[in-house]
Amino acid sequence: MSKRSIKIVVTGASGQLGQCLKSISTNWDYSITFLDKQNLDITSVKQVYDVLTTIQPDIIINTAAYTHVDLAEEESDRAYQINAEAVNTVTRFCKENETKLIHISTDYVFDGEGLEPYTEERETNPKTVYGASKLAGENSILNSNLAAFWIIRTSWLYSNYGKNFYKTILDLADKNTILSVVNDQWGSPTRAEELADFILRYLPQLSSETRGIYHFSNSGSCTWFDFAKAILNKHNSHTEITAIKSSEFPTKARRPSYSVLDNSKITQVFKYKFKNWLDALG
Template sequence: MNNPGRALVLGGKTGLLGQALTTVLTDENWTVFAPGREDLSLFDPEEIASFVDKNEISHIFNTVAYTKVDQAEDERNLAYELNKKLPTLLGNIAREKDIYLIHYSTDFVFDGQKNTPYTTKDKTNPLSVYGQSKLEGEKSLLDNPWNKLIIIRTAWLFGPGRSNFVAKILDLAKNREALNVVHDQVGSPTYTLDLAKYSLELIKSAGHGLYHLTNSGQASWCELASEAIKCAGLHCRVNPITSSEYPQKAVRPPYSVLDCSKFTEITGIKPRSWIQALRDYIFRDS
């Protein structure tokens, strides 16, 4: 980009995706502000608006969310505060200031009853409080869309800087002979640094509205764990188990692979495969 922007990355100090965005935007010569929860009151619209004015922000990236999928079943109000109220508030500020809002959402807005990748036109039907609250956040933005709004649904993130499924599996595999991992949930594993770079490409291509964006390919949690262990050169057997053998409070979709063709049509980019991305993460960044 000839004239890089000035970004406010919410979650950019400590979040899994937020830190990747901070890294990639900084590498691309953007001016980046990444306040932590102690630096900026997220639910004070006046404080955010004055931060935007003072720092001449051109793009708000919102990666802040209530992401504890099981805990959200018991903390419904907090999940809705972060996943619906916050994007609504940010949308109002962005529209008023005529700046970009890039907001992230999830594959868990779907119920997983399809067996081919979900497009942005497919019917949503979240199975969990987390999924419902994220969908409500999307809807509140899309109810009143403008041409500087981008909503990116993504999935199954791994990357440096914060705990994630791949990092946890590799830690466990160092000390165990075998691990039991669910094989009847299939999704789109995605590397945060790739997602951050592709998000920037979407902005450069003047994308607006709703997109799906993940690495290419699909895997079950069991396949993702096996590939990560193999890649890291560890010797730990991975036993496939069913979701019913690993009960969790929130219900997950059995299939939530996302179709990213709308992203490819506008940018000309086909995201690389999750297996290639996983190798980069394990060899370079983990």
């Protein structure tokens, strides 16, 4: 299949990753339709079938998700509706129409209690409603026996788009002279543009041979405090920052203390070279 002939649909197009994909899409010769929630609500079975049948995409990139980690503890039904049931609907469409699927998932499918980076084979054990709903979405794809799919688990996604830690720190630094950030939760920040670029660059290789789960995060690891400090440095901010413990910053959903993804499978399969998280920050 030549790149020009690949027809792609991106769901959740007004979200962070959706906007990143859109911002770099002109670099590629694909025919991409970006659909936000108004144009395609993935929880509507009728809309999924009507809209996608009209477009007949070769590949669907599903970035649509319920991503409110704390609120999900109260809105469990809604989280499952979007992250699990709707993913099942999209997967069913893909199966019936021989459409390939790229689905985005999360480090929250693990318990976050590990001591070494999580490989794709590691046992899942989500500790939050958000993580459990995302895992249910993954499982509906895995159980469907879809011919060609990638489930890409990522972590600590940030960019200039949408709501994310990077933007929150800059906002807070604008309004405060001192910030307190947790220093006992480890993970790997992931530049959303880099993930978007990986997806568009490598999607011609999406096939039954490469199907499966992949971990994608910038390499190396840090705490939220390290990440915040690096963000402030990059922007020459004079805002002071202090390290605090998770117990001093209670949240509704329990946060993983160690959430580093091992991304060596992508390196092996696609010969992809990840940027270190600090270099990716720029």
